[in-house]
Amino acid sequence: MVNIAMLGYGTVGSGVVELVNSNKDRFVKGMNVGLQVSKILVRDVDKYNKNKYRAKITDSFDEVMKENVDIVVEAMGGVYPSYDYVKRALESKKHVVTANKDLIAEHGAKLLDIANANGVELRFEASVGGGIPILKSISDCLIGNNINSIKAILNGTTNYILSKMNDEGMGYDEALKAAQALGFAEADPSSDVLGLDAARKLSIISTMAFKKKVNWKNINATGINEIDSDDFRYAKGEGCNIKLLAIGRMVDENVYATVSPVMVKQNSSLGRIQNEYNAVLVEGDAVGDVMFSGKGAGMMPTASAMFADIADIIQNRKENPMMFDYDVACVDKFWEKESRWLLRIRTDNRIKVMRKLCEAFSSCRVMAGEFGEHGDEVTAIVKAKNELAIEECRSGIEKSVELRKFKKIMMMEE
Numbered sequence: 001m002v003n004i005a006m007l008g009y010g011t012v013g014s015g016v017v018e019l020v021n022s023n024k025d026r027f028v029k030g031m032n033v034g035l036q037v038s039k040i041l042v043r044d045v046d047k048y049n050k051n052k053y054r055a056k057i058t059d060s061f062d063e064v065m066k067e068n069v070d071i072v073v074e075a076m077g078g079v080y081p082s083y084d085y086v087k088r089a090l091e092s093k094k095h096v097v098t099a100n101k102d103l104i105a106e107h108g109a110k111l112l113d114i115a116n117a118n119g120v121e122l123r124f125e126a127s128v129g130g131g132i133p134i135l136k137s138i139s140d141c142l143i144g145n146n147i148n149s150i151k152a153i154l155n156g157t158t159n160y161i162l163s164k165m166n167d168e169g170m171g172y173d174e175a176l177k178a179a180q181a182l183g184f185a186e187a188d189p190s191s192d193v194l195g196l197d198a199a200r201k202l203s204i205i206s207t208m209a210f211k212k213k214v215n216w217k218n219i220n221a222t223g224i225n226e227i228d229s230d231d232f233r234y235a236k237g238e239g240c241n242i243k244l245l246a247i248g249r250m251v252d253e254n255v256y257a258t259v260s261p262v263m264v265k266q267n268s269s270l271g272r273i274q275n276e277y278n279a280v281l282v283e284g285d286a287v288g289d290v291m292f293s294g295k296g297a298g299m300m301p302t303a304s305a306m307f308a309d310i311a312d313i314i315q316n317r318k319e320n321p322m323m324f325d326y327d328v329a330c331v332d333k334f335w336e337k338e339s340r341w342l343l344r345i346r347t348d349n350r351i352k353v354m355r356k357l358c359e360a361f362s363s364c365r366v367m368a369g370e371f372g373e374h375g376d377e378v379t380a381i382v383k384a385k386n387e388l389a390i391e392e393c394r395s396g397i398e399k400s401v402e403l404r405k406f407k408k409i410m411m412m413e414e
């Protein structure tokens with residue numbers, strides 16, 4: 001009998017318990033092992049007085065660990081006390097499965113070391129892309145490849161908001177409210193809309209893909225909170241919509257890693273990903289482009305990924321133990337390839353700004369204020385040899401003209 005201790009019984013935890021129960025018989029038949037949930041840790045036991053698992057529910061971690069436990073499933077969230085509980089579980093030689101990207105982005109390397117020192121496994125497939133089996137695909141199925149790049153939509157909340165803005169012409173605030181009403185966005189959406197959630201996931205996926213430790217705090221994250229309906233109008237004029245992309249690329253020995261709104265062609269593989277869906281486009285040197293897409297969150301999709309980790313541990317498929325024992329990556333913050341950019345600059349001296357833009361870039365198309373909300377705005381599409389050229393242009397303009405705002409959105413030619 002395999003005993004599974006649950007830490008957390010909210011959206012994800014209750015989904016895992018459901019899958020453990022619905023798959024029990026299959027495990028007995030296929031592998032001759034039984035599965036059961038031994039204990040469930042929650043914060044507020046009283047909430048569960050009428051729950052059918054009430055006898056297993058406790059608010060004491062020590063009580064959870066007193067039982068005969070084989071696998072600890074952490075679905076509580078947050079870094080503390082999750083870190084202490086996961087560490088104690090690993091040190092007690094229990095395997096751990098977690099969906100917690102905050103925990104893995106912050107302490108993944110340390111916890112993997114502890115797991116390896118204790119001969120147990122720490123698995124975290126659900127921490128990136130919810131139900132999409134992306135980490136295992138990178139570490140197992142694409143093992144013969146050097147991964148050149150990852151381009152991904154890793155946050156369902158922001159993709160939902162951007163989809164509503166693009167498809168239904170909603171403003172940012174209205175789209176955020178719609179996402180909150182449907183439970184896609186939390187009451188405090190800042191981690192999602194500021195791109196921090198995606199940055200944490202990008203750090204985990206990049207560390208695995210590029211075999212260099214990418215600290216999420218070194219990733220430049222620009223959110224979607226300043227994207228407005230004019231941005232979408234300009235994007236549409238170029239045959240694009242706007243997605244919050246997490247991009248990781250190997251550039252010589254460095255890793256370029258950034259989260260930011262990007263204009264992508266409407267009919268491209270990433271441009272077609274709608275609403276709360278996530279997608280990851282991986283470019284390997286042998287396989288070429290491979291696309292993974294699916295539900296990046298939600299009770300059963302996330303539980304599906306966690307249950308697969310549980311099953312792997314039970315089947316003892318430890319061919320490629322996960323380790324983050326890589327060198328720390330030097331993280332580049334500026335896109336180094338030639339690209340087109342939408343620039344929206346607010347200033348009192350439009351003429352001078354236009355002149356500066358035309359001097360700085362060989363290709364510069366100034367829009368004739370089509371949408372005219374801001375009479376003080378210069379809008380242009382420029383072609384720049386790299387992002388640094390945009391930044392140099394910006395500081396050149398700032399030296400001679402007062403700028404109220406400088407917004408840049410890259411256009412991804414795919």
Ligand SMILES: NC(=O)c1ccc[n+]([C@@H]2O[C@H](COP(=O)([O-])OP(=O)(O)OC[C@H]3O[C@@H](n4cnc5c(N)ncnc54)[C@H](OP(=O)(O)O)[C@@H]3O)[C@@H](O)[C@H]2O)c1
Pocket residue numbers: 007008009010011012013041042043044045047059074075076077078080081099100101102126127130296297298299302
């Ligand atoms: N929701 C998703 O779609 C999704 C997708 C991918 C990954 N994840 C990750 O999965 C994890 C769980 O998310 P969730 O949405 O399931 O959260 P949730 O619905 O808020 O559930 C959290 C559960 O953990 C318990 N808990 C929290 N802090 C605790 C503490 N200090 N001691 C004991 N129990 C505690 C809560 O107990 P009470 O019930 O008593 O409050 C609750 O049962 C997070 O790391 C999240 O990032 C979630």
